[in-house]
Amino acid sequence: MSKKSNLSRRTFLSRSAIATGGIISLSMIGTPGRLKSQDTQETREFESFTTHQGLTVEALAECIFPADENGPGATDAHVVTYIDRSLKTHLAEEKEIYDKGLVWLDQFATAAQGAPFVELTVELQNKVVSAMDRRRTPADWPSDADMPPRTWLRHVIGHTMEGMFTDPQYGGNYNDIGWKLLNFPGLKAFGYDAPFGYYDATMPEIEYPPFEPYTG
Amino acid sequence: MPHLPNPRIENPDVIVIGTGAAGGVVMKELATRGLKVVALEMGPWLKTRDYVQDELKCHHLRGLIKYDQPNTYRQMADEDAAPMYSINMQANVGGSTIHYTGISWRFHESDFKERSSFGAVEGADVRDWPLDYWDLEPYYEKAEYEIGVSGLAGANPFDSPRRRAYPMPPVTRKASGAISDDAAKKLGWHSYPTPMAILTENYDGRAKCMDCGFCEGYGCTMEAKSSTLVNMVPKAMKSGNCELRSNACVREITVDENGLANGVIYLDEKLNEVKLSSRVVVLCGNGVMSPRLLQMSQSPAFPDGLANRSGRVGKHLMFNYYQVVRAFFDKDLNEYQGVMDTRVIQDFYEPNPDKYGFYGGGVLEPRGDGSTINFSRMNVPRVLSWGPKRKKWIMDNWNKNMMVVTSMESLSQERNVLDLDPNVKDKWGLAVPRVTYDVHPNEHKLGDFFRDRAKELLETAGARQVLSGRNSVPRGDAHLMGTCRMGDDPETSVLNKFNQAHNVKNLFVVDGSCFVTSGKSNPTLTIQALAFRASDYIIEEMKKGTIG
Numbered sequence: 148m149s150k151k152s153n154l155s156r157r158t159f160l161s162r163s164a165i166a167t168g169g170i171i172s173l174s175m176i177g178t179p180g181r182l183k184s185q186d187t188q189e190t191r192e193f194e195s196f197t198t199h200q201g202l203t204v205e206a207l208a209e210c211i212f213p214a215d216e217n218g219p220g221a222t223d224a225h226v227v228t229y230i231d232r233s234l235k236t237h238l239a240e241e242k243e244i245y246d247k248g249l250v251w252l253d254q255f256a257t258a259a260q261g262a263p264f265v266e267l268t269v270e271l272q273n274k275v276v277s278a279m280d281r282r283r284t285p286a287d288w289p290s291d292a293d294m295p296p297r298t299w300l301r302h303v304i305g306h307t308m309e310g311m312f313t314d315p316q317y318g319g320n321y322n323d324i325g326w327k328l329l330n331f332p333g334l335k336a337f338g339y340d341a342p343f344g345y346y347d348a349t350m351p352e353i354e355y356p357p358f359e360p361y362t363g
Numbered sequence: 364m365p366h367l368p369n370p371r372i373e374n375p376d377v378i379v380i381g382t383g384a385a386g387g388v389v390m391k392e393l394a395t396r397g398l399k400v401v402a403l404e405m406g407p408w409l410k411t412r413d414y415v416q417d418e419l420k421c422h423h424l425r426g427l428i429k430y431d432q433p434n435t436y437r438q439m440a441d442e443d444a445a446p447m448y449s450i451n452m453q454a455n456v457g458g459s460t461i462h463y464t465g466i467s468w469r470f471h472e473s474d475f476k477e478r479s480s481f482g483a484v485e486g487a488d489v490r491d492w493p494l495d496y497w498d499l500e501p502y503y504e505k506a507e508y509e510i511g512v513s514g515l516a517g518a519n520p521f522d523s524p525r526r527r528a529y530p531m532p533p534v535t536r537k538a539s540g541a542i543s544d545d546a547a548k549k550l551g552w553h554s555y556p557t558p559m560a561i562l563t564e565n566y567d568g569r570a571k572c573m574d575c576g577f578c579e580g581y582g583c584t585m586e587a588k589s590s591t592l593v594n595m596v597p598k599a600m601k602s603g604n605c606e607l608r609s610n611a612c613v614r615e616i617t618v619d620e621n622g623l624a625n626g627v628i629y630l631d632e633k634l635n636e637v638k639l640s641s642r643v644v645v646l647c648g649n650g651v652m653s654p655r656l657l658q659m660s661q662s663p664a665f666p667d668g669l670a671n672r673s674g675r676v677g678k679h680l681m682f683n684y685y686q687v688v689r690a691f692f693d694k695d696l697n698e699y700q701g702v703m704d705t706r707v708i709q710d711f712y713e714p715n716p717d718k719y720g721f722y723g724g725g726v727l728e729p730r731g732d733g734s735t736i737n738f739s740r741m742n743v744p745r746v747l748s749w750g751p752k753r754k755k756w757i758m759d760n761w762n763k764n765m766m767v768v769t770s771m772e773s774l775s776q777e778r779n780v781l782d783l784d785p786n787v788k789d790k791w792g793l794a795v796p797r798v799t800y801d802v803h804p805n806e807h808k809l810g811d812f813f814r815d816r817a818k819e820l821l822e823t824a825g826a827r828q829v830l831s832g833r834n835s836v837p838r839g840d841a842h843l844m845g846t847c848r849m850g851d852d853p854e855t856s857v858l859n860k861f862n863q864a865h866n867v868k869n870l871f872v873v874d875g876s877c878f879v880t881s882g883k884s885n886p887t888l889t890i891q892a893l894a895f896r897a898s899d900y901i902i903e904e905m906k907k908g909t910i911g
Contacts, residue, residue, distance in 0.1 A: 211749040237424045312735035313419040344538030345694035350545040358517030361524035
């Protein structure tokens with residue numbers, strides 16, 4: 148299971164982009180659902196995930212936080228790298244949940260849409276995620292699964308958001324992509340000159356009475 | 364921080380257990396006034412350089428700063444208690460003053476005399492404190508100057524009188540504070556600068572706050588937050604009279620044949636038992652850890668736990684009931700920098716049961732939220748938690764959101780208990796604290812009232828959308844009070860008005876557990892004023908020879 152990546156991230160990106168047949172652009176890479184997973188099977192290695200698991204999580208994270216006209220998404224921010232690494236460290240307890248859940252996900256995707264999750268189009272992937280997000284467990288969800296799909300999805304959503312907005316040292320929020328979406332400077336801005344926001348600049352300060360010490 | 368001496372002291376006059384808000388004060392006061400002190404801290408001695416501006420690490424991982432004392436919780440005594448981390452405390456040198464918000468106001472005169480002022484409450488055990496505001500006033504002042512509190516004296520018309528202004532001006536107003544000012548003015552309320560244990564000027568050898576924004580929930584990387592790690596502990600160590608032993612988890616306070624405390628047994632880093640003797644023991648765990656240690660310290664003289672002849676040790680657990688009302692505005696707030704709170708409203712502080720139909724009161728604390736991970740995962744009605752709409756929602760709202768935290772009184776109830784869990788052990792092999800806690804019906808009425816006031820404030824300020832919270836039952840909190848309450852009567856209280864155990868005169872419990880009522884919010888400055896006061900008393904009594 149433990150495979151040390153010997154490919155640089157740049158290589159990953161280039162190969163993924165080439166595999167899409169498209170131009171190398173970050174937002175283009177955020178559409179793995181259009182790939183056939185076998186196209187990239189040899190090019191991707193992960194620390195915790197198998198290649199198939201990693202590509203599936205990447206596709207699912209991209210559904211959760213997609214690249215679109217508003218900016219880059221989970222794939223661009225290396226969310227899967229964050230989750231993959233974290234399952235060896237602070238999310239180690241979640242490894243089993245991913246191992247089981249990714250099997251359920253593929254069984255469900257196959258039953259509902261005819262193919263493992265990563266092989267579906269983005270449109271069909273979104274349908275799968277929508278079905279998982281319903282309060283009532285869909286009939287096609289594997290009967291031996293010991294977690295409702297909505298609960299499992301919550302784990303992945305939480306980790307996807309962590310991967311989008313974490314300090315980049317943990318592998319996600321690559322190049323501050325998540326923070327830039329918010330105009331959050333992270334650690335770059337230290338201190339400010341008031342007024343700093345709109346309201347403190349426009350709303351007058353209150354005048355307080357002078358202090359009168361109690362002398363009793 | 365320069366290298367601090369840490370001399371080996373084998374025969375201390377006083378053992379101080381815990382190095383947080385109160386323990387830091389007590390070790391500094393006693394050591395700098397000539398007593399030999401050993402301070403025992405169950406967690407590590409992290410230094411300022413160990414703290415980082417990292418939301419994931421500090422808020423979401425159990426590591427650097429995250430509730431590191433497991434506990435169990437149940438709502439009612441006939442239920443099984445479930446394991447969790449609901450006690451918001453930090454076990455390391457400086458205790459929870461490392462990660463606290465730093466709000467440092469005084470209780471009002473009325474807080475100490477609620478029973479005689481406002482009467483009894485059915486189903487609750489409201490009592491007067493055995494001391495009053497004026498007993499504490501000089502110590503509030505001492506705490507403000509020694510701890511390093513910024514604020515604007517005279518700005519809050521509801522404050523009780525004070526003899527001296529704050530040592531430095533208040534924190535700079537942020538957008539959330541401006542919104543509070545504007546709306547409060549329109550509503551006829553009073554919005555005033557929050558007193559904060561955060562330096563606004565260089566003070567006492569520490570540099571002023573740089574407004575980095577990684578504040579509540581983080582350890583300060585600038586030493587501008589006035590945690591006891593940076594104000595009290597260094598002074599204690601520089602005196603040469605104090606040894607600080609970290610990773611030393613006390614499992615028992617021992618007693619001699621006369622029923623007096625004579626030392627402690629603690630577990631060191633390798634779980635070896637170490638015995639240490641002293642003339643006086645000062646327990647500064649917090650409102651959960653102190654009663655737990657007393658309960659673990661069983662002996663023939665004290666079969667129900669040390670200093671527990673009243674049976675009150677662990678009873679009357681109180682939090683501050685609170686709610687969060689969040690709002691979204693049209694323009695950027697830029698709340699991701701600066702301190703958490705810059706304004707507060709206390710117009711509804713004083714209890715007025717006849718007028719409001721409920722007992723107690725509370726405060727409105729407008730504050731920002733610069734968290735990115737927490738924010739992105741927030742439950743929002745009618746917004747999916749995933750997909751392009753969630754993404755757009757995060758992008759559109761993150762820099763336009765603020766909260767009003769309403770912090771309120773929790774009533775003292777005998778059924779709210781902290782005791783030893785019979786089934787769950789912690790990493791030291793000791794029983795974890797078990798919390799049995801249910802709210803008093805009054806708290807729901809308070810919650811409804813204050814939620815409405817918070818909505819009123821935010822809507823008056825022109826919020827585009829207000830998300831109100833709802834009443835719930837807290838399973839734990841950061842404000843931990845009431846479990847060794849003070850009183851004049853040894854039959855119904857654990858401590859006297861100097862935090863001295865009624866049953867064990869050389870044992871003191873100095874922290875939130877001594878509180879008789881919860882106040883309305885943020886107990887730390889009151890804990891610290893009590894710690895300065897108890898320290899004076901301990902020194903006087905040891906000089907007189909009545910203890911130790």
